[in-house]
């Protein structure tokens with residue numbers, strides 16, 4: 001049995017301490033212990049009140065995820081909760097740290113809640129494709145009102161104790177020792193009050209919401225915006241509707257249980273839990289021991305104040321680390337700082353930060369034109385144009401200008417990090433930190449491990465990534481790293497579909513309906529069609545067939561969003577794409593010139609060809625070991641985490657590799673064979689797909705490759721785009 005309850009009595013108050021390291025989940029031992037301890041306290045006449053708290057930094061973290069889908073041993077969570085609610089003595093939750101999911105649901109069964117200042121609450125089940133299934137959907141609306149409860153459950157966000165006090169989730173904030181304060185609180189209420197409130201009986205707020213249709217329609221609009229395609233949010237909303245409309249609390253609980261099972265059985269749950277564990281696993285690097293020392297990062301430098309430099313600077317400032325930006329061009333520097341300021345003002349306008357916070361945060365960003373200004377920083381992140389010669393020159397300069405133990409990182413999208421390391425006297429301190437645009441928003445951080453990158457550097461960057469609130473994933477130094485390498489096949493297919501007869505908005509809407517946050521042509525318009533076009537012109541190379549339409553558009557000054565016309569048309573001040581019928585003659589001409597006969601293409605073909613291009617390349621990465629692991633399942637997780645956090649792949653599908661696993665690799669393999677009949681050069685099926693499909697296997701089943709053989713062949717500039 002996992003976990004236990006430590007029982008003691010102080011001053012007539014029984015203290016029940018959940019002891020189930022590291023985060024006190026409600027495992028079988030804890031549920032048993034809770035029931036036994038409640039009975040013991042109840043039958044001890046000298047006990048007048050009960051305090052429930054957690055050992056360590058967590059109150060109760062929630063349900064034990066490892067028990068999901070398993071036959072539950074012993075008493076259920078509901079049995080344990082019933083004991084608490086039926087107690088004749090007041091039960092006080094002493095929230096000593098995180099009270100998330102089942103943790104908060106436990107606290108909501110107690111008569112009172114006291115929290116330490118560091119405590120925080122939340123119902124994050126939605127992030128795992130679930131709903132709070134232990135009464136959360138019925139109790140929280142009764143405590144804070146249905147509208148607020150819906151926001152909490154649909155966002156899954158953590159709410160600090162001070163805010164929770166304002167909302168009425170907790171009754172008192174402890175400034176000192178949480179258990180001592182909770183004991184005092186228990187003695188006080190035991191003495192003063194004859195009866196003690198139970199959240200299940202607080203009906204005022206749910207009754208007030210009856211007949212108010214706005215609450216539910218606003219929640220639906222919020223879910224549609226922030227959780228497109230997800231199953232659980234709709235079920236959470238239904239649960240709250242039941243809480244509002246059913247007279248009997250226990251009937252509402254039955255509905256909650258019913259909807260919970262629906263979520264549990266939905267494939268989205270498996271997909272989202274795969275990502276949850278994938279992100280956790282991604283931060284552990286097999287051959288870098290946990291105890292590896294990490295450098296303190298107290299000040300950062302950024303080279304280049306463009307799109308990425310500005311966004312990365314904001315990431316540091318947002319968490320309170322001073323950052324200095326150096327650019328060579330005064331005009332660009334001014335523009336870059338103005339863009340940062342605009343971003344912060346936007347956040348203030350939207351109520352996401354106060355004017356004072358903005359002043360403080362923006363005040364942490366300084367700038368200048370000289371490398372000498374960053375001599376004392378602990379890390380420099382270079383974010384200049386994607387050109388190896390330029391980056392080499394800058395790394396040589398940085399090596400001289402910056403203190404010897406500082407880390408030198410590059411935000412390159414796909415250039416050779418080893419080449420950058422080798423031009424310095426500190427190759428162990430050189431690493432790739434590939435942020436995604438907009439860097440202050442996107443969670444993915446691809447950490448590129450060079451051949452000589454030291455363990456200390458890697459451990460420092462992984463921990464810094466987390467501090468910067470990113471999801472760091474390590475890639476070996478190989479062309480395209482993980483994400484852009486997979487993306488290449490995806491955009492190639494999108495462009496081929498265009499040549500064969502599809503239109504940009506058809507391709508985009510098919511993939512957006514599949515769940516991608518943005519279709520490939522909207523994405524290309526956003527990045528700028530001229531980048532690749534200029535690079536190809538400069539290098540004097542013949543454009544690949546898949547770039548011909550892009551080039552033809554650029555020849556007509558259609559560069560994308562930046563000048564209001566690309567694959568789509570844009571009206572000034574808006575990013576909304578409008579189809580551009582005037583482009584159709586160009587598509588027809590380019591198709592004809594290149595020997596394509598245009599035809600009707602189904603949405604299913606669009607989805608299959610684009611998504612399976614990702615899957616096939618992902619399988620080749622698995623074979624070659626471009627990701628950093630020896631554990632195959634971890635590599636699958638890494639690729640999926642990359643696609644969800646950096647490329648807008650729908651989280652509820654679990655990433656491209658998980659999607660393929662769930663579709664069945666035999667199905668995937670047969671589809672690729674079919675595509676290969678028309679385009680054998682592109683559709684070279686990964687051996688792994690063939691071998692796994694024969695045994696009805698899944699990605700992650702095969703043993704990891706012993707010898708990692710990432711392909712080589714870096715370019716001097718990434719002409720495929722600079723994502």
Ligand SMILES: NC(=O)c1ccc[n+]([C@@H]2O[C@H](COP(=O)([O-])OP(=O)(O)OC[C@H]3O[C@@H](n4cnc5c(N)ncnc54)[C@H](O)[C@@H]3O)[C@@H](O)[C@H]2O)c1
Pocket residue numbers: 303304305306307308309326327328329332333336382383384385386387390394411412413414434435436437527722723
């Ligand atoms: N834009 C994206 O979506 C994206 C995403 C991920 C990675 N990247 C990568 O990030 C890097 C920067 O891209 P970006 O889009 O921010 O570029 P950008 O063109 O917006 O900005 C580059 C900045 O670097 C400055 N610069 C050029 N040479 C310099 C020098 N010698 N010293 C100091 N500053 C100099 C320029 O003046 C300019 O302000 C590239 O390597 C790119 O591949 C870009």
